Amino acid sequence: MRAAPTILHLDMDAFYASVEQASKPSLRGKAVIVGGLGPRGVVATASYEARRFGVHSAMPMAQARRLCPNGAYLIPRFSLYRAVSDVVMALLRQLSPLVEPLSLDEAFVDLEAGGTAFDAESALETGQRLRADILAATGLSASVGLAGSKMLAKVASEEAKPDGLLLIEPGTERALLAPMSVRTLPGVGPATGEHLRRAGITTVGDLAEAGEDELVRMVGRAHGVGLYRMALGLDDRAVVAERDAKSVSVEDTFDVDLHDRVRIRNEVQRLADRCVHRLRESGHSGRTIVLKVRRYDFSTLTRSETLRGPTDDPAVVREAAARLLEAVDTTGGVRLLGVGVTGLADYTQEDLFAQSMAAEAAAEAATAGGGGGPAAEPDGAAEAGGTGGAGGSGGPAEPTGSTGPGGPAQAPEGTGAAGEAEPARERRWAAGSDVQHAVYGPGWVQGSGVGRVTVRFERPGSPPGRVRTFRVDDPELEPSDPLPLVGDPAVGEPVPEEG
DNA sequence: TCTGGGGTCCTCACCCTC
DNA sequence: TCTGGAGGGTGAGGACCC
Numbered sequence: 001m002r003a004a005p006t007i008l009h010l011d012m013d014a015f016y017a018s019v020e021q022a023s024k025p026s027l028r029g030k031a032v033i034v035g036g037l038g039p040r041g042v043v044a045t046a047s048y049e050a051r052r053f054g055v056h057s058a059m060p061m062a063q064a065r066r067l068c069p070n071g072a073y074l075i076p077r078f079s080l081y082r083a084v085s086d087v088v089m090a091l092l093r094q095l096s097p098l099v100e101p102l103s104l105d106e107a108f109v110d111l112e113a114g115g116t117a118f119d120a121e122s123a124l125e126t127g128q129r130l131r132a133d134i135l136a137a138t139g140l141s142a143s144v145g146l147a148g149s150k151m152l153a154k155v156a157s158e159e160a161k162p163d164g165l166l167l168i169e170p171g172t173e174r175a176l177l178a179p180m181s182v183r184t185l186p187g188v189g190p191a192t193g194e195h196l197r198r199a200g201i202t203t204v205g206d207l208a209e210a211g212e213d214e215l216v217r218m219v220g221r222a223h224g225v226g227l228y229r230m231a232l233g234l235d236d237r238a239v240v241a242e243r244d245a246k247s248v249s250v251e252d253t254f255d256v257d258l259h260d261r262v263r264i265r266n267e268v269q270r271l272a273d274r275c276v277h278r279l280r281e282s283g284h285s286g287r288t289i290v291l292k293v294r295r296y297d298f299s300t301l302t303r304s305e306t307l308r309g310p311t312d313d314p315a316v317v318r319e320a321a322a323r324l325l326e327a328v329d330t331t332g333g334v335r336l337l338g339v340g341v342t343g344l345a346d347y348t349q350e351d352l353f354a355q356s357m358a359a360e361a362a363a364e365a366a367t368a369g370g371g372g373g374p375a376a377e378p379d380g381a382a383e384a385g386g387t388g389g390a391g392g393s394g395g396p397a398e399p400t401g402s403t404g405p406g407g408p409a410q411a412p413e414g415t416g417a418a419g420e421a422e423p424a425r426e427r428r429w430a431a432g433s434d435v436q437h438a439v440y441g442p443g444w445v446q447g448s449g450v451g452r453v454t455v456r457f458e459r460p461g462s463p464p465g466r467v468r469t470f471r472v473d474d475p476e477l478e479p480s481d482p483l484p485l486v487g488d489p490a491v492g493e494p495v496p497e498e499g
Numbered sequence: 500t501c502t503g504g505g506g507t508c509c510t511c512a513c514c515c516t517c
Numbered sequence: 518t519c520t521g522g523a524g525g526g527t528g529a530g531g532a533c534c535c
Binding site for chain 1: 526527528529530531532533534535
């Protein structure tokens with residue numbers, strides 16, 4: 001029996017860039033590039049206008065700037081994207097309890113399980129209605145693919161982009177797929193694509209002809225069998241609503257390679273703290289600690305250590321990460337460091353004595369620093385840095401993209417220990433971040449440099465706003481939270497003119 | 500002036516136990 | 518006591534995805 005085309009794949013069009021265009025009226029119709037703005041940043045998303053210049057995801061930012069020098073380059077504002085994504089996912093959950101989010105801007109929905117569609121006609125109707133609802137709720141366009149399986153639904157939405165809908169009728173899959181590039185299939189990236197190309201396999205039809213045995217021989221058991229089935233249009237993976245996380249990790253790429261061993265050790269400690277913070281936020285503990293090091297020549301190595309039981313103790317993770325670092329040669333320089341935890345559990349199995357010691361130490365540190373942060377908060381650099389002494393390495397590390405969302409660039413987490421006097425540093429404003437001016441109201445940073453920051457005063461739904469320049473330390477200018485794209489009660493009010 | 504960040508899955512090598 | 522295979526756990530790396 002052929003499956004009815006009731007698996008829906010939703011893909012928001014150029015999501016981050018579209019959200020930026022919706023929230024910044026002056027950018028509509030313009031080339032917008034969202035990504036890391038540091039010297040080693042890459043493009044996260046480019047608007048369709050920017051794509052016409054050849055800019056695409058994962059491209060080095062420097063290359064994007066060469067191709068599209070007049071584009072608007074913005075840092076990602078994940079809190080806003082998450083809020084918009086929540087609205088979209090809520091609409092999907094109205095269609096079915098079986099919604100499988102793949103990322104902030106993509107999800108599968110099993111329409112049949114939700115009783116919203118049972119054949120091609122009802123699926124099409126549901127898909128069109130969904131697109132209209134998303135537009136009304138967020139002001140953004142989405143593409144929808146409908147088919148009898150996840151793989152085909154994803155292929156369909158890809159073909160439908162941008163702002164379209166495509167349904168693959170049961171029985172037409174093989175003919176539709178045959179002329180497509182092997183790269184169309186999920187799981188075929190640059191390496192596998194090249195491997196297959198060298199064997200004369202460039203289309204999905206070629207894959208089907210090659211046969212399962214040949215593919216297994218070429219790319220391994222699991223991948224080979226999977227590829228062959230996909231080439232025949234076969235995919236019986238179910239839509240899974242809840243997926244458990246399997247690992248938690250944090251990593252930083254540095255603007256300049258690190259050479260100083262003490263500094264590297266301190267960064268690893270800082271990352272370990274951030275990782276534990278994230279681990280605790282997710283309500284997990286983990287058993288295997290992983291250290292990742294990318295060296296000056298881009299070679300990447302990982303070292304891991306499995307503990308006797310799962311932990312969420314920052315001291316334990318810090319120590320394990322430090323031990324792993326000892327086994328790594330960092331001469332020549334390090335461009336990226338990462339710390340991760342896998343083997344997740346939702347409980348810990350710590351030695352009770354060790355736990356109480358850690359609690360005591362934390363309480364002591366809180367008293368000494370007068371910090372008063374939540375107990376789960378990892379300790380700051382004051383403690384992390386203790387391993388290597390003062391280090392004398394000046395300010396905190398500046399990882400690429402440390403310019404976090406929602407305001408001026410912040411010192412990376414874990415620095416600025418409680419009670420320590422911070423040296424007065426010039427406020428920095430990241431391009432694209434939200435601000436509020438006491439007189440002119442909400443706006444966003446268009447650029448900054450040489451002690452000045454340029455702000456455009458506009459909000460979602462307003463006409464394109466005016467640009468003004470201030471001193472970076474102007475007391476009337478403050479970082480602020482993003483405004484909602486739709487439903488802002490203030491929309492329609494004029495943006496204040498000369499004050 | 501190349502190449503982010505946070506994930507998942509797979510493969511292979513090695514060691515240990517049975 | 519020696520040998521060999523199966524199978525699990527662990528560690529490392531690669532490919533891929535958004």
